[in-house]
Amino acid sequence: MLKIISAKSSNPYVIVLVDGDGAKFEDSLIRDTESGGSKAANALKKQVDRHLRGTSLEHGVDVFARVYANFHGLGKVLRQSGLIRYIDDLQKFARGFTNTRPGFDVVDVDYGKGNADSKIRREHCERAHFCQLILTLEAPDLLKWHYMDSRCKKIFLVVCHDAGYVHDLRPLLDENSDRIVLVETTPAEPVFESLGLSVTQFEDVFRDAPLEPGAGLHTPLSPVQKAPNQLAGATPSQRSAVAGAQPERYGSVEQRSGSYAKVCGDNRHQNIVLSKGNKRRPLVINLNEDGNRIDASIQNAFNAKTRATYRQKLAKAKKGAFCNRHYIQNGCEWGPNCIMEHAMELTLEELDFHRFKARTGPCPYGPTCTDMHCSRGHHCPLDPSCERRDCQFRRSGFGDLHLSRGKMKAVYVMMLPNCRIYAELDHRKRMVEGVSFPEQI
Structure with missing residues (x-):
């Protein structure tokens, strides 16, 4: 069982971790290259507030969000599906998302499918607000890092499209695992049900269906x-x-x-x-x-x-x-x-x-x-x-x-x-x- 580590400062927070390679934002947000990123950040914050309404976390907690995505690969997918024209459009979206709210970031994880999920699993948090905590982990793990921080009151995990996360979540199943909330975008992989974690949806934020090729793509020419x-x-x-x-x-x-x-x-x-x-x-x-x-x-x-x-x-x-x-x-x-x-x-x-x-x-x-x-x-x-x-x-x-x-x-x-x-x-x-x-x- 993991031991929750206490910190000297009492700054409670909740965090949203998004595997952006698989969990894609709503089409209308992606297409709006000028203000879509800003709208996405506000919509995400609104859904977090909705989930916390009526609980002890409704007031007095900071909300952070990190979206991990491979800009090059994701940009190609979005462009070929007709949602953006150029990869620069995705970068504009990311800048809008990051600049709208303090503590909201889109992180480019460079080349390689699976880099987004590996970042969520392994990247050490760099934010000074979090780094007041002294950890004794041999291998820094972002998900586990927040889970072991007593100030982290809720983790919204937007990863239900990838069954590989189940392996990382199983060690966290204890009396404190009600702090983890799975956010479903496209239909969740069935194996997530075995974890017994809470599942919610963030309406008007993420796509609820897999991305389809656009009409202008090179697709098979004949049946x-x-x-x-x-x-x-x-x-x-x-x-x-x-x-x-x-x-x-x-x-x-x-x-x-x-x-x-x-x-x-x-x-x-x-x-x-x-x-x-x-x-x-x-x-x-x-x-x-x-x-x-x-x-x-x-x-x-x-x-x-x-x-x-x-x-x-x-x-x-x-x-x-x-x-x-x-x-x-x-x-x-x-x-x-x-x-x-x-x-x-x-x-x-x-x-x-x-x-x-x-x-x-x-x-x-x-x-x-x-x-x-x-x-x-x-x-x-x-x-x-x-x-x-x-x-x-x-x-x-x-x-x-x-x-x-x-x-x-x-x-x-x-x-x-x-x-x-x-x-x-x-x-x-x-x-x-x-x-x-x-x-x-």
Whole structure:
């Protein structure tokens, strides 16, 4: 049982801890880039006051709130869902939230999915008001830290979307655990019920449904008729921001190896039949016989005239670089604030050449990458005829990423965003990057 540590000063407080990667604020608040953050802070304070009304904590306690989020990853999700235009909009929201009320903060936890929850679990509190307390913990834990502080009268924990917090909450279940209140946003994971903690909702503050992709996103282009005996592979827990739904691949580079068959947890596959009336396929990633990603061929990579005009434009480009996200990916979240070129127009052929140039850099996720719009190379773009001894694809973290002609044959396809693998029956209908990526030839 944890021992509550007393402090000399008697400044009672309540605190709201929010895993902002999973618990997202109401759409109307996020869209209001000028005053949404301020409105969110006031709405959150109002809901805390409502919960404390009629109790001994109604008066004379300070209210603090900390929202932990990965700005880069969350910004991409919100932008791709149509709630914000640029990642700067999220930063404006955070500034408004932080500047509205003393003790209210939004903390950027940088890259990596799960960083928000790790901060709630591990980060040492820096506020001088709290640091009057002397702790004797071997590993500072923010949740436990407040729980052990006798001045902390209530902890509102906005984490019910993530069952991983149950492990951290179980050691706190004692005669004082009525101080913890779970705040439900999207439907809480069932395992939270086993804790027996109070559960409430903060109306008009957080979304009560998962975020859906916006209409302007790259989503599967046509329905798929599945064979009756189709058996889907499991969804891998890696790089959560995949084209379309993009639940969140929050950016950190992990060292991984192996094929898609291993990543998806099931190397079984079934046939797929495309609807006859559709001109183009759904978004897919081609896999070879080993289950490794193979990049689509690029039509105009070696046209001398195209390369010449491209290089002329590149010399005039902002910072001497074209932004990959703007030109060949799913759009740049930085918009006009990006340090690289956005404004210059490239022809379709020049875009093809730019794709080829981007492919010359190995993807850190190698052959296991599940990002449809990834611009990096997943094997040498000169395959199957690369003869360069110093080619950087020979010394990648996944070994030598050079493929023979046989290994470049599409045997399976992975359907996005659910990572299901099917047998590729018709190899003649291969995918290429061209005028309308991806298109069927």
